[in-house]
Amino acid sequence: GAGVSQSPRYKVAKRGQDVALRCDPISGHVSLFWYQQALGQGPEFLTYFQNEAQLDKSGLPSDRFFAERPEGSVSTLKIQRTQQEDSAVYLCASSLASPRTGRVHEQYFGPGTRLTVT
Amino acid sequence: SQQGEEDPQALSIQEGENATMNCSYKTSINNLQWYRQNSGRGLVHLILIRSNEREKHSGRLRVTLDTSKKSSSLLITASRAADTASYFCATDGKVSRLTFGEGTQLTVNP
Numbered sequence: 001g002a003g004v005s006q007s008p009r010y011k012v013a014k015r016g017q018d019v020a021l022r023c024d025p026i027s028g029h030v031s032l033f034w035y036q037q038a039l040g041q042g043p044e045f046l047t048y049f050q051n052e053a054q055l056d057k058s059g060l061p062s063d064r065f066f067a068e069r070p071e072g073s074v075s076t077l078k079i080q081r082t083q084q085e086d087s088a089v090y091l092c093a094s095s096l097a098s099p100r101t102g103r104v105h106e107q108y109f110g111p112g113t114r115l116t117v118t
Numbered sequence: 119s120q121q122g123e124e125d126p127q128a129l130s131i132q133e134g135e136n137a138t139m140n141c142s143y144k145t146s147i148n149n150l151q152w153y154r155q156n157s158g159r160g161l162v163h164l165i166l167i168r169s170n171e172r173e174k175h176s177g178r179l180r181v182t183l184d185t186s187k188k189s190s191s192l193l194i195t196a197s198r199a200a201d202t203a204s205y206f207c208a209t210d211g212k213v214s215r216l217t218f219g220e221g222t223q224l225t226v227n228p
Contacts, residue, residue: 042218
């Protein structure tokens with residue numbers, strides 16, 4: 001079946017522009033995560049959804065970052081007034097896991113969106 | 119901030135040799151996972167080891183976990199050129215999110 005898809009794959013934005021990054025998780029996956037990966041670093045957690053509920057947004061670096069998943073499927077990560085330090089790869093992952101079941105499932109990652117802010 | 123550290127940061131070996139990468143972490147965990155990332159691509163899950171397990175095998179991969187030392191190792195046996203990639207360990211604790219290390223860049227020379 002189809003894996004996690006993300007679009008666009010590459011985005012170049014001028015400083016100050018707003019951008020929207022899309023994630024299509026694997027069908028039926030309850031949990032959805034966004035991570036930010038700077039060049040040469042490991043991914044860092046941004047935010048987590050269980051269905052349409054955003055349960056953890058503690059990793060969002062500023063109030064310029066906003067994420068939503070209104071119907072519990074597709075998610076959008078929006079960055080307002082982009083800055084050069086926002087340049088990174090943004091990874092989306094989905095999982096069957098639900099904290100309530102206590103069972104851990106692996107996270108399946110999309111290919112990422114490489115954002116370059118000039 | 120990153121939870122853990124991998125070492126070495128970079129490793130270069132010849133095809134057929136074994137590759138060992140280490141990971142250390144700071145807080146208590148439920149599980150530790152290893153992921154592979156090829157250049158410009160997303161992360162691929164390799165193996166998960168639970169906090170009450172000490173060793174796990176999957177094909178040419180062997181993972182160990184020492185919770186008393188807060189460390190794990192990934193061994194790739196009989197390496198191939200296609201194993202060239204970055205390898206990350208990731209931990210999860212009280213919440214489902216993963217906390218990644220900074221990765222080891224493995225180069226396998228044909």
